[in-house]
Amino acid sequence: MNASAAKTCPIDHSQLTRPSGQTGPTGCPVSHGAAAFDPFSDGYQQDPPEYVRWAREQEPVFYSPQLGYWVVTRFDDIKAIFRDNITFSPSIALEKITPTGEEANAVLASYGFALNRTLVNEDEPAHMPRRRALMEPFTPEALRHHEPMVRQLAREYVDRFIDDGRADLVDQMLWEVPLTVAMHFLGVPEDDMDTLRQYSIAHTVNTWGRPKPEEQVAVAHAVGNFWQYAGKVLDKMRANPEADGWMQYGIRKQKELPEVVTDSYLHSMMMAGIVAAHETTANATANAVKLLLQHPEAWQAICRDPSLIPGAVEECLRHNGSVAAWRRLATKDVVVGGQPIPAGSRLLIVTSSANHDEGHFVDADFFDIERDNASDHLTFGYGSHQCMGKNLARMEMQIFLEEFTRRLPHMRLAEQEFSYVPNTSFRGPEHLWVEWDPAQNPERTNPALLQLRQPVRIGESSHGQTSRSMRVDSVEAIAEDVLRVRLAAADGRQLPRWTPGSHIDLQCGDTGISRQYSLCGDPQQAGTYEIAVLREEHSRGGSAWVHSHLQPGMQVQVRGPRNHFVLDEGARHLILVAGGIGITPIAAMAARAKALGIPYEIHYSARQRKRMALLESLQALHGERLHVYAGEEGRRADYGALLAAVRPGAQIYACGPQRMLDGLEQASRHWPEDSLRVEHFSTTLGALDPSKEHGFEVELRESGITLQVRSDQTLLDALRGANIDIESDCREGLCGSCEVPVLAGDVDHRDMVLTRSERAVCTKMMSCCSRARTKDAKIVLGL
Structure with missing residues (x-):
């Protein structure tokens, strides 16, 4: 970064932990925390979100001299990176994070190792045509026929140790069963499964780990053997292309689309698919069981009520998933979280940290199996490169937990120290010892419970479906x-x-x-x-x-x-305005402002004093800071006078009837943009009257799909009808949960969420209510 650019760096380095004396690629000082960051350390391996908590709170985007990567830690920044796979190329996702020596590279070359681009690390325009061509076996409908096989395997493996009273769930079940499921899904012949099992871990260590120099040659031999053997198995599959399996499906697709599904692509996907479909699920399940047993009240809750299992799976994936981080390459100069990042920079995006971001998840460190937005997690990625096998993993995890909770509800963690294979991206305990009293096994007195089946939820988001009793x-x-x-x-x-x-x-x-x-x-x-x-x-x-x-x-x-009405705790002054029952959020904000020492004032209006909720407690707590306007007493708030003079650094928060909010908006028009923040009770702006609407066209840029939104249809319903999973809650434009990214188009914003400046730049819209402004207009979305 040149001298003039350095002066405009938006990061206030004086507020960070003491600078280390080093500077990053932009010329900015490297803080002490950034200089010490080491993803191969035990702290990161044991608990990545906790290890980078300091970054989420102080320096959400920082340069790591040890790793040579920019590290990104907050939810919104990481989601935006996933969304833009042009600026942030996935091409380095499978690059070896620890360069290997010449001898190990020569060993790989001797095996003809030539791992090509896969769905994980391929750029556009090649990626989406291949993804679309190979997607069908991953649809919820296609995955359902794997359910009986997963249930049978889970039952057989638990049978092996159910009467022992002690087991290492990783060694005795969770490593082998997901691998066997992965092999079946891919279509690997039974007689090749054992050999491929032996090779899969080497690929993980080779790509995401830090093998010592003396270990690199042995790892290279294992990876080379894996490559060659995968090729032989693929040849065997070609001899029987009508058999079941994703690879056979790809072989059949190759005849239809030879330029899209090539020989080298199938070979690379054969090898990468084994690891992707196996190891992440094995680790995710081990993490989930460990987490649930560490929270006995949650474990007992799903034992009592198996219908809670799908939500528990989502919360486990959020709180302690198997994917700690992904990697991206900046293809141009870009700003992430206020930090300028030069073209060519490598980024480590710590998704596990994003999943603990208080800005998106309420009480993010709290383990809550009834969290209704747990499935917002980024463990499976987001956007066009989101994990294709996510629903297969969800199905397996639900079945495993169902089997454990039904047959071993009295299971508990044994005393042990947990260890992890050191790497930046994928994590799960190497061993998971559990204990129980076999004499208390429920099936000994109630064999009929073995016949029970809990419906498996495949391909459905838990958002809006999980409620708390x-x-x-x-x-x-x-x-x-x-x-x-x-x-x-x-x-x-x-x-x-x-x-x-x-x-x-x-x-x-x-x-x-x-x-x-x-x-x-x-x-x-x-x-x-x-x-x-x-x-x-x-x-x-x-x-x-x-x-x-x-x-x-x-x-x-x-x-x-x-919380869609978040209090800015950095404001220099707060003007809190409530009308009627709108005092409810304002009361909590006032109490918080007092606790933090932020100067504040409350303006509370209603027609009658006797209808003013919380009035006595507000008077006792806030005294002269509380201004009461009761219409029957002849006192009315004068918002024009209240807001006549702009107060630098002040924020206005208001909740109440629409007439009051309209008056405040008019009175604050001369204030800085977005000084006024409001909470609405209801709206009619999003109400759909087909006789007064027009249809419009929507292009989903990342999916390569074009939709027609009818006059009697919301954009949200059109997207869901195309199997695009969009969250929603209120369906009235009040809550903001159905937000979608806008790349182009003239939008008629009808929500009560976006600010004036957000509407002006038009980079997002609420799909439940907003539409194209004119007939035959086209909106382009980043989906």
């Missing part, structure tokens, strides 16, 4: 027509911590209605959540149900918490 602890009137409801976990387990501005979704019994309510209690109370619900005059059903049905002791289903 909670007990109504208390219901009390705190103002006229306002109830405060205190909820506790039905089984007494601890709840995730939440932050001011968070809300939960309450399912209103069997009505099919789900409503969002802001949390207004104490975020530090881990055992309960509090909401305040106003009986609305024109209720859509939610508030009326709460007021007429909720009673202490009842069980309800809740999703969340989530």
Whole structure:
């Protein structure tokens, strides 16, 4: 970086840990934490997210002199990198991270080793045509016929040690079963499976590990043998191309598309596929069992209720998945997380760190098998290079956990130290010792349980499908027509911590209605959540149900918490504005501001004082900082006067009726862009009236698909109809969960989430409500 560019570096290095005295490729100082970063250290191997916590919090993108890579640690930055596979090439994903010596390279050459591009590390335009050509065997429908084989293998392997009282699950099951499943999926003949098992680990060490110089030659021989043997097995498959298996499917596709599915490509995919389909699943399952047994309350919950297993699998993949990091190559000068990165730079994107980012996952370090957005994790990647075998892995993990919880609910971790094969990217314990009392095996007294089957969820996101069973602890009137409801976990387990501005979704019994309510209690109370619900005059059903049905002791289903109304704790001053029941998130923000010492003021309006929830507690806590405007007393808030003078560094947070929010927006137009942040109760902007709408075309750039969105159809529904998995929650443009990236097109934004500046640059839209602005227009999405 030249001198003038260095002066404009957006990173404030004075706020980082003490600089090491080194400078990175851009001329920026390398901090102490960055200089010490070593992904082959025991700290990284044992717990990558914890090892880079300092980076997530202080220096989310940094240069590692030891590794020669830029390291990226936050969710949004990593997701953006995955989304843009042109700027961030996957070409180095399988590059050896530790260069080997001349002797080892000569050994590989002697075997004719020529691993080509695969679906993992291939650039466009070659990648997507091959991916589309080879995708069908990975669809949920095609994967279902593997389920009986996975169940049979799980049963047979557990049978071998069920009466022993002690087992190393890695050695005795979790290494072999996923490998056998992978071989069957690929179509490898039975008599070749044992030989290929012996070679697979060498490929992992060769690519992602740090073999010592004296070990490199032996590893090279193993990899060379693996390459040659994979070629022989492929030739055997060609002799029987109609047999079952992904490789045979590829051989048949080669006849249709010889320029897309080539001989060298099939050979490389044969070798890479064995490792990809086997090792990640073996490690992911070992990590999951270890994690669940370390949290006995979660383990017992899935033992009691196997329907929780799919959600538990997603949370295990998020909290402690088998993929710690991926690698990318910057093809041009680019800025990531505010940090300029030169073209040609190598990036280590620590997905396991992204999965613990508090900016995306509430109480991210908390292990919560009922987390409703656990499947947002980046363990399988994202975008056009997302793992094709993700649903096969999910199916295997669900079946393994079902077998363990049914037959060994009394299983526990044995005393042991966990070790991992040192590498940057893939992790799982080398051994996993568990113990149990065989005399307590449930099948000894109830053989019928062996016939039970829990439906396996294949290819479905857990987002919006996982809810938390909670007990109504208390219901009390705190103002006229306002109830405060205190909820506790039905089984007494601890709840995730939440932050001011968070809300939960309450399912209103069997009505099919789900409503969002802001949390207004104490975020530090881990055992309960509090909401305040106003009986609305024109209720859509939610508030009326709460007021007429909720009673202490009842069980309800809740999703969340989530936060789309995040408080900026770096603000120099906070102006907090509430109207009516909109005080609920504002009260939590005010309490937080006071605790942090941020100057703040509260402006609380309602028609009648008797209908003002939380008023007494607010007066006691905030005193003169609280300004109350009761219409019946002749006091009305004057937002024009309140916001007449711009206060540098101040942020305005508001929640209340639409008329109030419109008034605040008008009064703050002369303030800096996005000074006003609001939380909406409801909107009609996203309501779809087919008679007033027009259809439009959508191009999915990364998928190579073009869709027609009908006038009676939302973009969200059109995407889901094309099997594009898009999250959604409110379907009203309120929550922001259905956001999709926009590359081009004129968008009619109808959401209540995006700011004025975000709408102006138009790099994203809410697919549940927003549309093309004109008829016959085309929108291009980064999907």
